[in-house]
Amino acid sequence: MLIAIAGTLAIIGTLAAGYYFAMRPVSLRIAVGPANSDDLRVVQALTQAFAAQSHSQIRLRPIQTEGATASAEALAEGKADLAIIRGDLNVPKNAQAVATLRKNVAVLWVPAAMKGKKSGPKITKIAQLAGRRVGVIGRTQANVDLLKVILQQYGVDPNKVEVVQFPTTEAADAIRNQKADAWLAAGPVNSKITIEAIAASTRDGHSPTFLAIDSAEAIAQNHPMYESSEIPAGAFGGSPDRPEEEVKTISFSHHIVARKDLSETTVAAFTRQLFAIRQNLVAEFPLAAKIETPDTDKDAYIPVHPGAAAFVDGEEKTFLDRYSDFIWWGLMALSAMGSVGAWFAGYLKKDERNNNSTLRERLLEMIASARRSDSLEELDQMQSEADGILRDTLHCFEHGAIEEGALTSFNIALEQFHHAVADRKALLLQMPQNLQRASAQFRATGTL
Structure with missing residues (x-):
């Protein structure tokens, strides 16, 4: 009898311990940067929101990096479980998509000319950038590589274009001081940095000239990390509207990715919590409204993590679905233990x-x-x-x-x-x- 009771208690204890460890909060390290970026602020808000939930299965621990490239490296080296990466950079082989954090568009424009000041031939097409100076907003090399992709599509040798990068905090002053003939910015359509840069390009009531990327579909075909997109008329505000008409361009995404070997159950729980609280953050962080589910197509540029796919497809497993086999075998073992205990007790x-x-x-x-x-x-x-x-x-x-x-x-x-x-x-x-x-x-x- 004592042996039977001990065996029963052992099995019940094992099942209870399994339930506890299965349902206890899991802490995930998420790499994001740079400092003071919108991405970092959104992740910090998510961290606080996850911690405030009483039955939250996931906790976040932000790891600040120098940027999307460093975040990708942290994930590849196993120093992070999740990371915010830029889709047009080298994606780690062990990275799988969990969510699309935001979509970015490439904006190419030529500032309005100043009255009384002579300038070279007016630039109205991308092909006319050869021999000109192009200012790139932001210190990341990824924006320079983006410009080169665009130039090559239009037959412009990147080596014949002088590229100068400016920090985001200095871009508006550089534009007012005519430090470049044309400018490139990459970010969300409603990016404050881009809007301020375009406002600085407006002179004497004249709006800048936006250079359309009409070959966006061809670029997307040759470079799967990019997509064909449009900048809506009036997206950057002002009077008259900036731009006055819809402008064709290319876009790329910032993704939340997870390590390939991260538990499917854990990733599904994270994805569920992410989309459950997304709307709660919109008032403080409008970018949160841009968070979208990942592309679940088999030919997606970044393959989706099975846990995220299970959430998106409504196939997320419940506790009983995940552990029914263990519970069934536990009950069978309990029954067998009872029979053995009864036989042994009878033998004694x-x-x-x-x-x-x-x-x-x-x-x-x-x-x-x-x-x-x-x-x-x-x-x-x-x-x-x-x-x-x-x-x-x-x-x-x-x-x-x-x-x-x-x-x-x-x-x-x-x-x-x-x-x-x-x-x-x-x-x-x-x-x-x-x-x-x-x-x-x-x-x-x-x-x-």
């Missing part, structure tokens, strides 16, 4: 059961002896022995050595014994003393 009580069977046979023999007895003292001794047999039998029943049916049979035998003793005592009490003595002597010597 075999001697006690055999001893009780011997006592029951002795009681049956005493019934016959009581009916032949000629001595009240002998009957009293047998009565005392029967009381001892009764005690042992009740102990066996309490210990489980005998079943209720065996106890019933014993009660019948004990009742017959009591009747035999009572009848024999009544008979002996009616006989004269001398006759009792003669009968006892006869039984002792075999003669009368």
Whole structure:
């Protein structure tokens, strides 16, 4: 019995421990940068929102990096579980998409000319950038590579274009001081940096000239990390609208990616929590509204993580779905443990059961002896022995050595014994003393 109880408690404890470890919050390291970027602020807001949820399965631990390239390297080296990466950079081989954080567009424009100041031939097409100076907003090399892709599509040798990069904080002043003939910015359509740069390009009421990337579809075909896109009319505000008409361009995305070997269950839980609280962050971080589900197509540029795909497709497994096999095998083991425990307990009580069977046979023999007895003292001794047999039998029943049916049979035998003793005592009490003595002597010597 103790072994069976111990086994049962062990299995129940194992199942309870498994449930606890399966449902306890998991802390995920997420690489994001650079400092003071919108991406970092969004991740910090997500971290606080996840921590505020009472039943949150996922906790986030931001790891600040120098930028998307460094974040990708942290994921590739196993220093992070999640990362915010730029889709047109080298994507780590162990990275799989979880969500699209935001989409960015490439904006190429030429500032309006200043009154009274001579300038070179007016630039209205990308092909006219050869021999000109192009300012790129942002220090990342990825923006320069983006410009080169565009120039090559239009047959412009990048080596014949002078490219100068300006920090985001200095871009507006550089534009006002005419540090470049044309400018490139890459970011969300409503990016504050891009809007301020274009506002600085407006002079004397004249809007800048936006250079359309009409070959966007061809670029997307040759470079799968890019997509054909449009900048809506008036996207950058101002009067007149900037731009006055829709401008064709290319876009790329910032992705939340996870390590390929990260648990499917963990990634599904993260994705579920991410989209559950997304709307709660929109008031403080409008960029949160741009978070989208990943591309689940098999030919997607960044393959989707199975956990994220399960959430998107509505195939996320419940606790019972994930652990039903373990629970079933646990119940089978519990049943087997109970059977083994019952057999072992029965085996240990075999001697006690055999001893009780011997006592029951002795009681049956005493019934016959009581009916032949000629001595009240002998009957009293047998009565005392029967009381001892009764005690042992009740102990066996309490210990489980005998079943209720065996106890019933014993009660019948004990009742017959009591009747035999009572009848024999009544008979002996009616006989004269001398006759009792003669009968006892006869039984002792075999003669009368």
